């Protein structure tokens with residue numbers, strides 16, 4: 138603490154003085170503190186913030202996605218609409234706790250033998266096993282051959298981060314290619330884990346669809362062994378997924394170049410309403426016998442957002458390698474958060490292990506996906522009904538929680554100011570945040586915004 142090199146250069150002389158006071162305070166026992174010296178607490182808290190050892194800290198901007206909700210919450214308008222948040226809302230605009238989740242929680246509460254002991258570093262073993270089956274399929278050869286190691290992590294974000302930290306330590310290539318555009322947190326997660334982030338072409342603004350040629354060209358010129366981040370389904374923010382034929386072409390290119398696929402599966406079941414259908418891309422890359430990583434999240438598909446339940450699976454060449462990889466994953470996790478929380482993973486395991494509950498979940502999941510699809514149809518019709526210029530068919534062609542409207546940041550700002558509609562500045566709207574009553578308001582706002590730009 139006495140080392141002055143620990144004080145940032147921008148720190149004022151006052152900050153230096155505070156550190157000296159702190160150091161002297163720590164060096165001396167309370168009994169021999171000079172009674173004329175102001176108390177440490179008083180000296181650290183008095184005066185302007187120039188007296189703080191943190192006075193040099195600049196205010197950080199809000200997260201571009203979470204900041205939308207903060208702005209929405211401050212708006213007193215009764216017609217305000219939040220389409221920025223990536224969370225499901227009912228037709229009444231309310232957050233939803235699935236009935237099957239409530240039943241699972243009741244079971245857990247009523248089970249008197251349950252305790253709150255620490256989980257192992259790798260999490261709840263049964264949850265890990267069931268999560269791997271959910272994404273890779275019941276009959277996955279990789280699971281049968283014990284080539285998969287799965288660790289419970291803190292939702293999708295935590296799974297991506299643990300995977301990235303592992304790669305930065307143990308994989309020879311440090312470059313990861315992420316799609317352009319992608320979920321805003323991806324570049325931060327990978328950069329802070331120590332990987333070097335590059336982008337590959339993904340979206341074509343003219344067709345509002347996939348730029349498959351650009352994607353193949355960019356991955357074709359990536360260095361051998363580079364890591365490639367792929368959205369397993371329901372690409373965020375564009376809602377544009379490759380077709381199965383395009384996935385097959387991508388797979389062949391990735392395997393022929395020896396690139397390493399890292400799947401982000403945050404929406405299994407949300408895209409099509411079917412868990413197996415939405416896992417097809419991942420399964421193609423596993424049945425070919427090759428290696429890959431998969432980050433799974435239960436935030437959206439089980440509505441467990443705040444419980445932070447997810448899993449990282451690494452599919453390895455042999456069972457022996459998988460076991461060594463797991464031992465190293467523990468070394469990544471232990472100093473980060475020691476071990477994951479027990480409650481959310483117990484909910485998931487309770488549902489996945491019980492046939493009735495599992496079936497009920499698939500029905501709930503399909504209902505959520507179908508409501509989102511029906512909102513796409515309603516919005517498309519409302520825009521057409523207003524005769525708004527342009528081809529809006531991408532709204533019904535895109536898939537999953539989000540529509541990438543094509544509205545620019547000026548139009549978005551206009552819609553927020555004049556219509557109290559909140560979304561990210563790239564024009565992404567959450568279809569899950571819409572309902573039959575709010576569709577006309579959004580269509581009116583888009584109409585006015587498009588006129589503005591015409």
Ligand SMILES: Cc1ncc(COP(=O)(O)O)c(C=O)c1O
Nearest residue numbers: 223292293294320373403434436
């Ligand atoms: C593409 C993608 N990946 C990962 C996540 C992470 O979600 P969570 O950490 O809440 O599971 C999200 C959430 O919006 C996402 O859209």
